[in-house]
Amino acid sequence: xxxxxxxxxxSAPLWAIVxxxxxxxxxxxxxxxxxxPVFWIxxxxxxxxxxxxxxxxxxxxxxxxGMLKTGGAASAxxxxxLVATLLTxxxxxxxxxxAAAPRGEFTILVLFAVAGMIPFSAGNDLLAxxxxxxxxxxxxxxxxxxxxxxxxxxxxxxxxxxxxxFAGGFFLYGIxxxxxxxxxxxxEDIARRFAQSNFPVLFLTGSALLLVGLAFKTGAxxxxxxxxxxxxxxxxxxxxxxxxxxxxAAFGAFVTVFTMTLGHASARFAVVIGVLALCSMVxxxxxxxxxxxxxxxxxxxxxxxxxxxxxxxxxxxxxGAGGVAFYLLSxxxxxxxxxxxxxxxxxxQGEGTRIEDFAGLxxxxxxxxxxxxxxxxxxxxxxxxxxxFAKYYIFLTAIEHGDLWLVLIGVxxxxxxxxxxxxxxxxxxxxxxxxxxxxxxAGAWTMIAVVLxxxxxxxxxxxxxxxxDLITSVF
Amino acid sequence: MPEExxxxxxxxxxxxxxxxxxxxxxxxxxxxRDYPEKLTTYESGVEPVRTAHERFSxxxxxxxxxxxxxxxxxxxxxxxxxxYRALGWYxxxxxxxxxxxxxxGYIYILKKEALKWD
Numbered sequence: 001x002x003x004x005x006x007x008x009x010x011s012a013p014l015w016a017i018v019x020x021x022x023x024x025x026x027x028x029x030x031x032x033x034x035x036x037p038v039f040w041i042x043x044x045x046x047x048x049x050x051x052x053x054x055x056x057x058x059x060x061x062x063x064x065x066g067m068l069k070t071g072g073a074a075s076a077x078x079x080x081x082l083v084a085t086l087l088t089x090x091x092x093x094x095x096x097x098x099a100a101a102p103r104g105e106f107t108i109l110v111l112f113a114v115a116g117m118i119p120f121s122a123g124n125d126l127l128a129x130x131x132x133x134x135x136x137x138x139x140x141x142x143x144x145x146x147x148x149x150x151x152x153x154x155x156x157x158x159x160x161x162x163x164x165x166f167a168g169g170f171f172l173y174g175i176x177x178x179x180x181x182x183x184x185x186x187x188e189d190i191a192r193r194f195a196q197s198n199f200p201v202l203f204l205t206g207s208a209l210l211l212v213g214l215a216f217k218t219g220a221x222x223x224x225x226x227x228x229x230x231x232x233x234x235x236x237x238x239x240x241x242x243x244x245x246x247x248x249a250a251f252g253a254f255v256t257v258f259t260m261t262l263g264h265a266s267a268r269f270a271v272v273i274g275v276l277a278l279c280s281m282v283x284x285x286x287x288x289x290x291x292x293x294x295x296x297x298x299x300x301x302x303x304x305x306x307x308x309x310x311x312x313x314x315x316x317x318x319x320g321a322g323g324v325a326f327y328l329l330s331x332x333x334x335x336x337x338x339x340x341x342x343x344x345x346x347x348x349q350g351e352g353t354r355i356e357d358f359a360g361l362x363x364x365x366x367x368x369x370x371x372x373x374x375x376x377x378x379x380x381x382x383x384x385x386x387x388x389f390a391k392y393y394i395f396l397t398a399i400e401h402g403d404l405w406l407v408l409i410g411v412x413x414x415x416x417x418x419x420x421x422x423x424x425x426x427x428x429x430x431x432x433x434x435x436x437x438x439x440x441x442a443g444a445w446t447m448i449a450v451v452l453x454x455x456x457x458x459x460x461x462x463x464x465x466x467x468x469d470l471i472t473s474v475f
Numbered sequence: 476m477p478e479e480x481x482x483x484x485x486x487x488x489x490x491x492x493x494x495x496x497x498x499x500x501x502x503x504x505x506x507x508r509d510y511p512e513k514l515t516t517y518e519s520g521v522e523p524v525r526t527a528h529e530r531f532s533x534x535x536x537x538x539x540x541x542x543x544x545x546x547x548x549x550x551x552x553x554x555x556x557x558x559y560r561a562l563g564w565y566x567x568x569x570x571x572x573x574x575x576x577x578x579x580g581y582i583y584i585l586k587k588e589a590l591k592w593d
Contacts (some may be wrong), residue, residue, distance in 0.1 A: 003565060004564075004565055004569075018576075022579045023578060025579055025580070025583050026579055026582060028583075029582055029583040029585075029586035029587060030586060158533055246496070
C-alpha cells in the first residue's frame with residue numbers, strides 16, 4: 001500500500017493529466033456540445049499538473065519499480081510539454097472553431113498525447129518509453145486527421161500513420177536487441193552493464209535501431225520525409241502541437257535515452273548523430289527557400305532546427321542536454337507565436353497560408369505583422385530574442401566539446417535561413433495587399449497565446465542566463 | 476548445429492510429398508462424372524448473382540476495432556490472474572485503475588452510440 005502512495009505522489013503530474021483526460025472524455029460523452037466545459041477542465045488540469053511538476057522537481061527519483069523517472073530532468077520536460085499544450089489549446093479554440101472542427105475531441109486527444117509524452121521522455125525502462133511513444137503517436141495520428149472532410153488532412157494522417165508505425169517498429173526491434181544484449185530493458189541497468197568501451201554487436205545494433213526510431217520522431221534528415229506533408233496537411237492548431245509538443249517529446253526521449261542514460265555508450269554514436277545534425281541543418285534550411293506556403297516553409301525550417309538541437313544531443317553532456325531544453329523552450333514559444341498568426345490568417349477552408357496572402361499585413365494589421373516579424377527574427381537567431389541565445393548556448397557547448405565543424409555549418413545555414421524568413425517580412429511590409437484580399441481577424445484566445453509567446457521570447461532573450469542555469473540545475 | 480535440423484527437414488519433405496501424392500492420386504484414380512449443376516458454385520442454396528467485389532458496411536470496422544481493444548484487455552488480465560497472490564493489493568489497485576480507464580472508454584463508446592447498428 002505504501003508503495004502505491006509513493007509512486008502516485010512521485011508521478012502526480014502524469015496522473016493529473018490522465019485524470020483530466022478521462023474526465024473530459026466522460027464530460028464530452030454526456031454532452032456533445034460541451035466544448036467549453038471540456039476546454040476549461042483541460043486548462044485547470046494543465047495548471048494542476050504544472051503546479052505538481054514544480055512541487056516534485058527537486059526530488060529526482062524513479063517510480064513503479066524503476067519504470068519511470070520522476071522529478072529532476074523529467075520535471076523540466078513535463079513543464080515544456082505543458083507550456084506547449086496550454087498555448088496550443090488557446091490557438092486551437094479560435095482556429096478549430098473557425099474550421100468547424102470538433103474542439104472537444106481535439107482537447108481530449110491533446111491531453112492523452114501529453115499523457116504519452118511524459119513517459120516517452122521520462123521513461124527509465126525502454127518498454128515505458130515505447131508505451132509512451134505509442135500513446136503519443138496514436139493520439140497524434142488521430143489529431144492530424146481531425147478535419148475529416150479535408151483531403152489534405154486525410155492524406156497527412158495516413159502518411160504519418162504508415163511511416164510512424166514503421167518507425168515504431170524500428171524502435172521496438174532495437175529494444176529487442178538491447179534486451180538480447182543486456183537481459184534487461186531497464187535503461188540504467190543497460191548503461192551499467194556496458195560501462196566499459198567494448199560493446200557487443202547486439203548492443204550496437206539495438207542502439208542504432210533506437211536511434212532510427214527517435215530520429216524519425218524528431219524529423220531529422222534522412223528520416224524527415226513525413227514532416228512537410230504532415231505539417232502542411234494537418235489543421236494549423238494540430239501543426240502547432242506537432243511542432244512544439246511533438247518535437248519536445250521526441251528530443252526529451254532522445255536526451256533521456258542517449259545523453260542522460262546511455263551516456264558512455266552514446267559517445268560511440270556522437271559522429272552518427274553529428275552527421276544527422278549536419279544533414280538536417282543543410283537540407284532543412286535549403287529546402288525551405290523555394291516554398292510558397294508558409295506552413296510548408298516552417299515545416300522545412302523545423303527540420304533545420306532539429307539539426308541545431310541534435311548538435312546539443314551529440315555532445316552527450318549535461319550542458320548539451322540543458323542547451324537542448326532551453327532551445328526547445330525558445331522554439332516552442334516562437335513556433336506557437338508564428339503559427340498563431342498563421343492560424344489567424346486562415347479562412348474556414350484552411351486556405352490563406354500562401355506567403356503571397358501575407359502581402360501588406362504590416363499595414364492592414366500592424367500588430368500581427370510586427371509580432372510575426374518578431375517570431376521570425378527569433379527563428380533566425382537575431383540577438384535580442386530568445387532564438388539567438390538558444391543557438392548560442394548549443395554552439396558554445398559544441399565548441400567546448402571540440403565539434404567546431406558542426407558549429408561552422410550551423411552558423412552558415414543560419415545565414416541561409418535569413419533569406420526565406422526575411423522574404424516573408426518583405427512580402428508583409430513592402431507589397432500591396434491584393435484585390436479582395438480578406439483582412440484577418442485574430443480571435444481573443446489566439447491573441448492571448450501570441451502575446452504570451454512574444455513576451456516569453458523577449459523575456460528569454462533578456463534573462464537567458466537565469467533560465468538556462470535553472471534548466472541545467474535539474475539535469 | 477545444422478545436422479540437428481535434418482529430421483525436421485525430412486519431416487517437411489515427407490509432408491510435402493504426401494500431400495502432393497495424395498492430390499495427384501485422387502485426381503487419376505477418382506471417378507469424374509461432371510454435369511452442369513455440379514459445376515455451379517453451390518449445388519444448393521442461393522444463386523450467386525452479383526460480383527464478389529462488393530462494398531460492405533464500414534460499421535464492421537468499428538466493431539472490429541472495439542473488439543480488439545477489449546480483447547487485449549483480457550490479455551492483460553490473464554498474467555495478473557496467474558500472479559494474483561504475489562502481486563497482492565498493489566496489483567489489485569493497478570488493475571482497478573486499468574479497467575477503470577477502459578470503462579471510461581466503454582462509456583464513451585456507448586454514449587457516442589458507436590455500437591448502435593443503424
